[in-house]
Amino acid sequence: MTDLCKCKQISDKEMQSIIQDMPDAGTMQNLADFFKVFGDFSRLKLLYFLSRTELCVADLSALANMQQSAVSHQLKILRLNRLVKTRKEGTVVYYSLDDMHIKNLFDLALEHLEEQK
């Protein structure tokens, strides 16, 4: 790989070291997938609402101003990524955040955006 580098401003040793310390490809891919989930306006809205309180699909649909079907599809993605969990009561399914780290992520990203003004 290093032989492709004609610039090579850093030594092979440094390159080796950087590559060795890197999380393995699987972890990096998981990390990218994790961020990707947050990288959508609709999902971000749903997560925000759920950060406030447990909500059923219909209420989420009303709050986010999205079709019920679209909400269900996005909730499925959030569920598969274990960001939300469900509780069923009759025909109503209640969703809530599965992990409170999520709020921290929000805050950190907002902080970053604030500093850019």
Next chain:
Amino acid sequence: MTDLCKCKQISDKEMQSIIQDMPDAGTMQNLADFFKVFGDFSRLKLLYFLSRTELCVADLSALANMQQSAVSHQLKILRLNRLVKTRKEGTVVYYSLDDMHIKNLFDLALEHLEEQK
């Protein structure tokens, strides 16, 4: 909007309150766009390398095992999102992280992934 809600497990008052506290749509969109940048394996790799040291395009290309053109395209996205900054020396362009919050984001996300095992 609330009249679309047939489930309405929460009161109109609660809905109003949740919606009023929500960051405005522009901010939410910015937040989504911000996360979207991290939601790609290639960009995440580039950001990781840059979190270690300042690097030129050719070295990034070698480290990430990506074509030079692909690297340039992705670096442009990172630049437009002000995640990296550049320094030019002759024909060589050096890239580095523009903000150290990024490392915190990495760590927080990794922490989240760790807990899911």
Next chain:
DNA sequence: CCTATATATGAATATATGTTCATATAATAA
């Protein structure tokens, strides 16, 4: 000026992704 090198960029392509529509499933009530 001409050549070589590092980087940037536009167009084309392939793939991924979000929404909609129609419909299926599950649970409850009559």
Next chain:
DNA sequence: TTATTATATGAACATATATTCATATATAGG
């Protein structure tokens, strides 16, 4: 059972996005 309601899901469609290829730009050296 039948009807109703809440939610889930598959297919189709439109859009977004990452990569590649070819080429442009910029800088340095001869």
